Amino acid sequence: MTEPVADAPAERYVLRQKLTMMVNRYEILRADENGRELGVLCFAEQKRMAAKEQVTFYTDSAKAHPLFGFNARKRLDLGSTYDVTDGQGRPIGWFKKHFKASLVSSTWTLGLPDGREFVGAERNTKVAVARRLWEIVPVVGDIPVPFLFHFDFAAPDGSLALSSTKKASVKDVYHVSLPPLADGRPIDWRVGLAMAVALDALQSR
Numbered sequence: 001m002t003e004p005v006a007d008a009p010a011e012r013y014v015l016r017q018k019l020t021m022m023v024n025r026y027e028i029l030r031a032d033e034n035g036r037e038l039g040v041l042c043f044a045e046q047k048r049m050a051a052k053e054q055v056t057f058y059t060d061s062a063k064a065h066p067l068f069g070f071n072a073r074k075r076l077d078l079g080s081t082y083d084v085t086d087g088q089g090r091p092i093g094w095f096k097k098h099f100k101a102s103l104v105s106s107t108w109t110l111g112l113p114d115g116r117e118f119v120g121a122e123r124n125t126k127v128a129v130a131r132r133l134w135e136i137v138p139v140v141g142d143i144p145v146p147f148l149f150h151f152d153f154a155a156p157d158g159s160l161a162l163s164s165t166k167k168a169s170v171k172d173v174y175h176v177s178l179p180p181l182a183d184g185r186p187i188d189w190r191v192g193l194a195m196a197v198a199l200d201a202l203q204s205r
Contacts, residue, residue: 011178012178013030013176014030014031014037014174014175014176015029015164015173016171022047026043026044026045027040027043031175042057043061053202055197055198057193066087067086068084068092068190069084069194070082070083080097081094081095086190091113093112093113093187093188093194095110106122108120108198110153110161110191110195112188112191116155123152151163160177162176162178162192162195163176163177164199174200
């Protein structure tokens with residue numbers, strides 16, 4: 001794996017999933033306004049079949065330097081809240097899936113330490129419903145879902161805070177955008193990318 005570039009915030013990112021025998025691995029790359037990849041920023045690993053969800057993001061392939069991560073407050077809880085922490089374990093954000101609303105269209109709330117909250121849902125409700133039907137039909141439900149799903153998170157004033165767009169690819173690839181908010185700054189990129197990984201890693205929860 002290519003070593004990460006300098007740790008600097010950006011507005012656009014590319015998220016790539018790589019499946020291995022024991023873990024799901026995600027590479028996070030910075031991207032320019034045209035979607036051109038600028039280099040690896042960090043990567044994350046999720047252990048499969050873990051009793052309590054935890055994903056750690058590292059700056060190097062040797063996993064010597066954890067950068068940030070997220071973990072569930074409770075074990076095996078469909079409505080659990082996930083805390084996002086920095087490399088020293090200090091809280092920098094949180095997110096929570098709304099179980100009832102997600103029966104139709106996956107819905108999340110993303111929160112920051114300053115009290116701001118952003119609500120995110122699947123961009124296309126018809127696609128969300130089609131995915132649900134696909135997953136519950138016998139036999140068909142065992143085949144990977146053929147529908148691309150995208151998410152948008154909005155600030156209380158309606159402005160876009162985070163978007164995740166899944167690209168047509170053999171492997172899961174997402175283009176993630178963290179546009180500036182009313183104060184001229186985007187949300188903490190670590191919290192935004194933690195949420196983006198969770199949208200893939202926890203989608204079946």
